[in-house]
Amino acid sequence: MTQSGPQRYPGASTAYWYGSKYPGSAMEVNVLCWHSTEGTSLPSYDGGSMAPNLTAKPDFAAKRLVWYQHFDVDVSSRALRNLAGGVETNTLNTCQVEIVGTCDPATHTKWAQAGIQHLYMPELPDWAIRDLATFAKWANEQHRVPLSSGLTFKPYPSSYGANGVRMTGSQWTNFNGHCGHQHVPENDHGDPGAFPMAAILAAAKNGTTQEDDVALTDADKKWIADTVKAQSFAGVWKTDGIGAPVDAVDAKTNPTWQAQSMLRDIQARVRANTAAEAAQTAAIAKLAQLIGSDVDTAQVVAAVQKAIADAVVKVSVDVNGPAAT
Template sequence: MAKSGPQTYPGASLSHWYQNAYAGDAMETNTIVWHSTEGTSLPTYSGGAIAPNLTAVPNWGKKRLDWYQHFGFDTSARALVNRAGGVETNTLNVCQVEIVGTCDPATHKRWGSTPHLYMPELPDWAIRDLAAFARWAHDEHGVPLSSGVTFKAYPASYGSNGVRMNGGEWMAFSGHCGHQHVPENDHGDPGALPMAAILAAAGKSSNSSGGSSSSGSSSTAQPKVSLAHVVAAARKDPSAPQGHVTYRAEVLVVEHALAAEGLLSSKYVDGSFGTRSISAYARWQRSTAGGGYTGTAADGIPGSASLKRLGARHGFTVTP
């Protein structure tokens, strides 16, 4: 298969290039699979035997991600399990990116003051540089700036997690997903990666630090959620017949964010702001990230401040 477009990400180091030892298969990539390394430095990947296409390493002094490339963009990497007799994983038109850091809250706590990236709480500069890569992959290779899957928080994202694709879904997928979504695998990384925020940032600009491209001009607008609409849904949907939806599209944005926070099971992400969504939102309101509200201020009915906090973490804008 002929490869099209540039095969190395601008600025990426080739000091840990493994394609000479493991040739891989030629592909036309349409999917990015995101991983977290669960470490604080560039892994050895057993000499390339289990390496992804690229690794993003935090540079704390310069507040940027330093990129290392191990295989060409359109060459299959080796970081996914691929079981005999099942669907293809590594070779199914996917580029794999490992982010040095952790998605595990227990590891995050144990590492304490040691500088590290924690996937649910990435700094702005990390989101910026991940978005720059996503934009480059879109502009140069046509990888959609979309996801459509829920990034569940670890450890709920491990194993049979309710968001892992089956073979047919995997073969039809294009865009951005995580290791936790790939069939035949059980890993839960990269946990609650703020994918919506990364893709929203990628849609805003085609020229960010860590790589640039001017060959594409399309953009992805940040989703908008009306506070009045989701409040109306939260007041009406729970008492309505099962499955009733008031403002499905906007409620789905909120529910995906709650699921990514580990507060709502993916099976209840259905666009209906029912009792499960009310309970999940109340837990968000009580959380530190959601504002630390108590009593009637944490009743599960969205308020402006808590909804804006959720939007800031998951890439949507709140309107009146």
């Protein structure tokens, strides 16, 4: 089967790559199956024999998910039970993602009382939903996995075993979109419990995801410059009086905030370079005046140093206000 689209999720580490040890079967992914690891660290997955395609591990200090990829996206992984004589599970066009954390309220309570930081699936923080939505959006754009589910994610432990939401063989064969381990036939696991699937898909559809940094082309730079000029004079952006963006009414919702911040930094650097050039020019001019004069070396040095000090403009940038000269 032909594998189309990029096979590695941008930014994911391949430090725990099992594709060489377990080659798997080629697929064309149309399903994302979500799991929770029920632990607080990256699992060993029994040396890869039970590994998913990717694992998302929380970085609480940075408020982001760190991704590890174990198999190509369009290659079967090994986190589902697949009974002989039944339907295919791991190999049926399914990309599997494990999230380091728990869906079990009893485990959540125990860890919380012990002061152990962890992700609890029913109460994922906004940044975790954001990063999961970013992956869902990427899978939709690059592999056409629908941003839909239509399934109920039951809370654990009622999601375990014969839970009333587990698909039949024919339902599974015809399913496209997002599901959990609790929905897969031939399996009895109940993870990821009361998973916020609707919120993740809504964020993916509405674009409230985290984009990868990209290099700006010359056309991009020109567009930004033209936009800054037009918007500054239109009074849409606050400026420091010379067109440099200073602030946004709401930095969280203004889509141009990142560009504005970048441009402010560029403006500050240009001013600093201009000041340095002015200092050098003044010093050279002063030195030229003194050449041939009846002055000693100490006087020349002192005069040049004073010229530099007089010409240098100290620029400080405050991200919450205008650059001060």
